Every structure is written in C-alpha cells, then in structure tokens.
Amino acid sequence: MLLNSIIQYSPDKMFDSLKFLGVGMLSIFAVIGVIILITVLLNKIFSGKK
Amino acid sequence: MEFLQSFEFLIEGIKMLFENGGWKYPVMWAIGGLLIFLAIRFDMEPTLLLPMGFGTILVNIPLSGVIGKDGALTTLFNAGIANELFPLILFIGIGAMIDFGPLLSNPKLMIFGAAAQFGIFFTLFVSSFFFKLPEAASIGVIGAADGPTAIVVANELLGPKSNITGAIMVAAYSYMALVPIIQPPVIKALTTKKERLIRMPYSPKSVSKLTKILFPIIITAVAGLVAPESVALVGFLMFGNLIRECGVLNSLSDTAQNVLANLVTIFLGFTIACRMEATEFLRPQTLLILGLGLVAFIFDTAFGVIFAKFLNIFLPRDKKINPMIGAAGISAFPMSGRVVHKMGLKEDPQNFLLMHSIGVNVSGQIASVIAGGLILGTPLFR
Numbered sequence: 001m002l003l004n005s006i007i008q009y010s011p012d013k014m015f016d017s018l019k020f021l022g023v024g025m026l027s028i029f030a031v032i033g034v035i036i037l038i039t040v041l042l043n044k045i046f047s048g049k050k
Numbered sequence: 051m052e053f054l055q056s057f058e059f060l061i062e063g064i065k066m067l068f069e070n071g072g073w074k075y076p077v078m079w080a081i082g083g084l085l086i087f088l089a090i091r092f093d094m095e096p097t098l099l100l101p102m103g104f105g106t107i108l109v110n111i112p113l114s115g116v117i118g119k120d121g122a123l124t125t126l127f128n129a130g131i132a133n134e135l136f137p138l139i140l141f142i143g144i145g146a147m148i149d150f151g152p153l154l155s156n157p158k159l160m161i162f163g164a165a166a167q168f169g170i171f172f173t174l175f176v177s178s179f180f181f182k183l184p185e186a187a188s189i190g191v192i193g194a195a196d197g198p199t200a201i202v203v204a205n206e207l208l209g210p211k212s213n214i215t216g217a218i219m220v221a222a223y224s225y226m227a228l229v230p231i232i233q234p235p236v237i238k239a240l241t242t243k244k245e246r247l248i249r250m251p252y253s254p255k256s257v258s259k260l261t262k263i264l265f266p267i268i269i270t271a272v273a274g275l276v277a278p279e280s281v282a283l284v285g286f287l288m289f290g291n292l293i294r295e296c297g298v299l300n301s302l303s304d305t306a307q308n309v310l311a312n313l314v315t316i317f318l319g320f321t322i323a324c325r326m327e328a329t330e331f332l333r334p335q336t337l338l339i340l341g342l343g344l345v346a347f348i349f350d351t352a353f354g355v356i357f358a359k360f361l362n363i364f365l366p367r368d369k370k371i372n373p374m375i376g377a378a379g380i381s382a383f384p385m386s387g388r389v390v391h392k393m394g395l396k397e398d399p400q401n402f403l404l405m406h407s408i409g410v411n412v413s414g415q416i417a418s419v420i421a422g423g424l425i426l427g428t429p430l431f432r
Contacts, residue, residue: 016430017178017186021171024424025164031276031420032164032413038268039157039261046258 066112074328075110081326082106088227095227097312098197098319102223105323117324126317127324132210136318137198138286143311144198144415145290146303148383150265152409154257159375159406163413165357166379167421169193169350174425177342184208187431188218189339193346194418195229195382197222197318199283203422206279207431216325217336221343223322229385232344234393236351237377245359246397248372252405262295273420280423287419347380354379354410378407381418387411 066072085103089096109117116123130136153159174190181189188204200222204215225232238246266288274281294303325331358376365371378390390407425431 013178013183013186014175017175017183020428020430021175024171024174024421025168027276027424028164028167028417028421029161031273032160032417034272034276035269035416036157036160038272039154039160039265042261042264042268043154043157043255043257046260046264047256 063112071329072112074332075112077332078110078326078328079107081331082110082323085224095223097315098223099227101316101319102220102323102326105320106326109323109326110328117327123321123324126321127210130314130317131201131321131324132205134202134205134282136314136321137201138282140198140311140314140318141283141286142290142293143306143314144383145266145287145292146294146306147311148287148291148294148412148415149408150262150291150295150412151257152254152405153412154261154265155254156406156409159409160413160416162354162358162376162379162410163415163417164379165376166350166354166410166414167193167417168353169346169348169380170418170421170425172349172353173342173346176345180338181214184431185212185214187425187428188214189342190346191422191425192218192222192225192339192343193350193380194222194422195226195347195350195380195386196415196418196422197226199381199418199422201322202283203426206426213330213333214335214339216322216327216331217339218343219322219325220331221340223319224340225343225347226382226385229347229380229382230389232347233351233377233380233386233389236348237355237374237390237393240352240355240359241373243397245362245373246393247401248370249398249401250372250375250403250406252402254405259295259297263292266291266295269416273416273423277420277423277427279426280420283419283422284416287415350380351377372401372403372406375403375407375410378410379414379417381411381414383411383415384408386414 067075082103085099088094089099108114109123115121118124170190170193173193174186177186177189184207188207191200191203194200201219204218208215270285270288273284290306293299293306354376355373358371358373362370374390374393378386380386387408391404394401394403
C-alpha cells in the first residue's frame with residue numbers, strides 16, 4: 001500500500017515484457033551464433049595468411 | 051540598513067539550505083563525497099566516479115551557476131550527452147583498447163557473452179511492474195554493464211530531459227565500478243569449489259591479420275543488418291578496433307586508447323552529474339532504479355555462470371569449462387575478466403583463466419551493444 005503510494009505499480013505490461021525476455025534472449029543467441037559462424041569461416045579461409 | 055540589504059544576495063544560497071527541501075543539498079554533497087571517497091580510497095573506476103562525485107557537489111550548490119540555461123555543465127550536456135556524442139566517441143577509444151585475439155582464437159567463447167545479457171531482459175521484465183515500457187527498457191540496459199550503451203539507449207527512448215536518465219547513468223557507472231564487489235559472492239554462491247578449480251589450458255590458434263581486420267567490418271555489417279539501431283554503437287566500437295588492427299594507424303590507435311578515451315571520460319563523468327540535481331535525484335524512483343540495476347548485474351553474472359554449468363553437462367570430462375568464466379560475459383571490460391581471473395588464482399595459484407575470461411568479457415561487450423540495438427529497434431519500447 002505504502003509502496004504503491006510512492007511508486008506506481010502497474011503489472012499490465014508484464015506479459016509484453018515477459019515475451020520480450022524470451023524473444024530478446026533468442027535474438028541475442030541467434031546474432032551471436034551467426035557471428036561465431038562467420039568468425040569460424042574467417043579463421044578457416046584466412047588461416048594460412050599472415 | 052538599506053545598505054546592508056543590498057548585500058543580502060550574498061546569503062541567498064545559504065538561506066535556501068534552511069528552506070523547505072533544503073536538506074536535499076547536503077545529502078547530495080554527501081553522495082558526491084561518497085563517490086569521491088570510493089574513487090580515491092578503493093580505486094573504484096576513479097576516472098568516472100571522481101568527476102561524477104565532484105560534479106554532483108557542483109550542481110547541488112544552491113543557485114549553482116554551472117547548471118541552468120547557460121550553465122557550463124548544461125552546455126557540455128547538450129553538446130555531448132543529449133546528442134550521444136561523448137559515449138559514442140568513448141566507444142572509439144574502447145574499441146581501440148580491445149584485443150579480439152583471444153576471442154577470434156576461440157570463437158565459441160562468444161556464446162557466454164550472449165548468455166550474460168539475461169540480466170538486461172530479466173530486469174526489463176521486473177521493471178515493467180513499476181515503470182512504463184520505454185523506462186523499463188532503459189533501466190534494463192543498466193545490465194549491459196556498459197555506460198555508453200546505457201546512455202545512448204536511455205537518451206533515445208526517454209529523451210535527455212527525462213527525470214530518470216540521471217539515475218540510470220549513475221547506476222550504470224557505479225555498478226561497473228562495483229563489479230569486483232558484486233560478482234564474487236554471486237559466482238561463489240552458484241559454484242562448488244571443485245568447479246572453481248577446473249583448469250582450462252590455453253592453447254591459442256594463430257589468427258591472421260586479415261581476419262583481425264575483417265572481423266570489425268563484418269560484425270558491424272551483421273549487427274547493423276539485424277539491428278539497424280545498433281549501427282552507431284557497434285560501428286564506433288568496431289571503428290576503434292579497426293584503427294588498432296589495421297597496422298598503419300598506430301599513432302591514432304594510441305591516441306584513441308589513451309588521450310581521446312581519457313579526455314572524453316573526464317567530460318562524460320563530469321557532465322553526467324548534470325542529471326544529479328537534488329530535486330530530480332532524491333526520489334523513491336531513484337532508489338528503485340539503483341535496486342533494479344543491482345538486480346541486472348546479479349542476474350547477468352548468475353545466468354552466465356549457470357549457462358556454463360549447463361554446457362558442462364554435455365562436455366567430456368577433460369573439456370569441462372570453469373563456470374566462473376561465464377560471469378565475465380557481462381560487458382564491464384576489463385574488470386569482469388580480471389575478477390574471474392583473480393578468483394581462479396585464489397582457488398588455485400596455477401589456474402590461469404585470464405585469456406579465457408578476457409575473451410568472454412570482450413564477447414560480452416559485443417553482445418551488450420547488440421542487446422542495446424535490439425531494444426532500440428523494438429517498436430514496443432518507443
């Protein structure tokens with residue numbers, strides 16, 4: 001009650017942000033996955049060059 | 051008497067201290083003093099905390115001339131933070147400091163950088179209970195453990211005039227300084243002694259110069275295509291790294307790493323204090339934001355460690371990962387990598403985790419910038 005009078009408590013957007021938690025983490029893993037693949041490829045292609 | 055009244059302006063400021071709400075000024079001086087104390091006594095991010103601390107005192111002197119429409123700090127704020135110039139220029143310096151070598155030699159480490167961004171999204175979720183979504187997203191990015199990213203995201207989503215931007219900036223930088231205090235207990239709580247003793251031999255593969263040159267260019271393109279909003283963040287960071295790796299701009303690389311980074315850091319820390327005026331800072335929301343920032347750092351660390359432990363289930367006995375290195379995935383470069391390395395040495399003086407932890411730490415830098423870009427690019431937060 002006291003907390004609510006000082007700080008607004010509005011869990012209505014909770015579902016949206018929970019969904020974004022999942023989507024955000026998946027996106028990060030996907031992008032980093034692509035970067036790992038590219039790095040492995042770069043290492044393979046240019047491994048002999050100085 | 052009239053003669054004396056003409057000098058009344060000399061005590062205007064002192065009178066304000068005893069008016070309603072005047073107590074806030076000395077409280078802010080104490081906060082500024084605390085930041086200076088932490089910087090000098092404990093060597094905590096002194097390049098940032100000291101200017102921030104002094105700036106806090108400066109802006110909280112009643113009727114201070116450094117703020118207000120034509121104040122020097124207001125001018126600096128508009129010139130460098132409101133338009134995100136300072137954090138982005140600082141990124142050139144940070145990029146020039148980063149050696150992606152350990153990461154390029156073992157690219158699989160990058161996965162920990164992704165895992166350790168969990169704190170951002172978890173804190174965003176928790177913050178959405180108390181704040182509007184753009185505010186919650188900006189608070190979540192404190193978990194990027196990367197001051198420039200936090201500033202850019204908060205500015206873009208909330209605008210520089212928002213009354214919570216100051217608290218977000220202070221939390222982002224303060225917790226970065228507190229990484230050596232925040233991370234060890236979380237890591238210890240989630241790992242057994244046996245896990246902390248896992249040795250990880252470092253056998254670097256040679257990385258060609260061409261790979262080192264192409265890496266920053268390709269990362270910028272990939273991140274830019276997926277999250278166009280992250281182009282400024284990734285681009286400036288990678289430009290700095292390209293200067294370092296190209297081999298023909300050594301003088302510029304030195305300048306970016308030292309003079310440029312130091313110069314911008316001085317102005318950045320000093321100018322951030324502009325958002326620490328007592329009337330805006332001393333509110334319940336500030337305490338809540340500081341608390342949520344701590345949640346972000348703790349969950350970043352925890353998820354990095356848990357993810358490494360999860361991977362260990364599938365790895366053969368001789369290939370196990372020391373789960374502590376997962377914690378280095380939070381961006382705070384290079385403190386987090388060093389913290390993990392020191393913890394490893396404390397458990398076993400022959401266990402050198404530095405190259406692994408720095409590799410993970412660097413990947414956290416990339417992942418945090420991409421996370422910031424993803425949040426900026428999501429219409430939900432606009």
